[in-house]
Amino acid sequence: GLLEFLENHGKQIRQILFTHGLKNDRVLAARGCCPDLELLEVNKRLDSKDGELPVCMQQLQMACPKLKTFRMLNVRPLHKMMRNGAASSTGSGFPLLEELCIATTAYSYMTDRDLREVLFGSTKLRVLDLRGCSRITPSALAALPCPELECLFWGQYSSQFRSSSMMSGLTLLTQKWGPTLQQLDIANQPFTEEDLELAMSYLTQTSEAETLRFLNLSGTRITPPALRSVVRQMTALNYLNLSSCRYLPRGLKKIYRSQEEICELLDKLE
16 A cells, blocks of 8 residues: 555655564665655664665665665665666766665674665765664775765664774774764774874864864773863864773763863863
């Protein structure tokens, strides 16, 4: 019934929000029914165990070329190829996309290749939410074609995420998006102390003082010198999460929710 409705009235629809359930993947396979769709959100019932949703991104890109907001909340997309084997580079992707959210508190299948297939044509992207996507690498993010990203949420919150290996490459991201980043979440990412310090220095060098407003460093190896440069330079910062930061002194490992609290932190760091 839903598919028939979309076939008859899809040209009028600008937004679709639905909860993932049995056979709902057929909604995303409806070809060309909603050519003017601007917002697509798929979420999952909190008590539902079935979070996998097969999606052919190439087909969706061709069917919804005007999509601006695409959210999959606690839904794990399983990427399918088109039957004819067409490559994603033959299309234009999502040229108008401004927000992509593929956030999950559970395990994520998202890889660098999957991310590239979704965003290869999204030069206008402003918000990228990849919380829980532990397979994505910094180099893949840095290669994205969006030059003015404002919000990057890449924290790892799943109990299944337990990376023992160190990671580097955050500097690639702060170099690229430092001038435009307003919110950055890298909670529990295993970046090295050296990489974090260099990344924060790039952030302070490339950003205007009033650009960055939200910074989540919870569970990272951030050190006092690296933190000091950010707090001193980013005068508009009004949220700073330092909980569970093992390389900070006791008493500083908490959440700061105002500019006044962050100024008090700076006094302690100095």
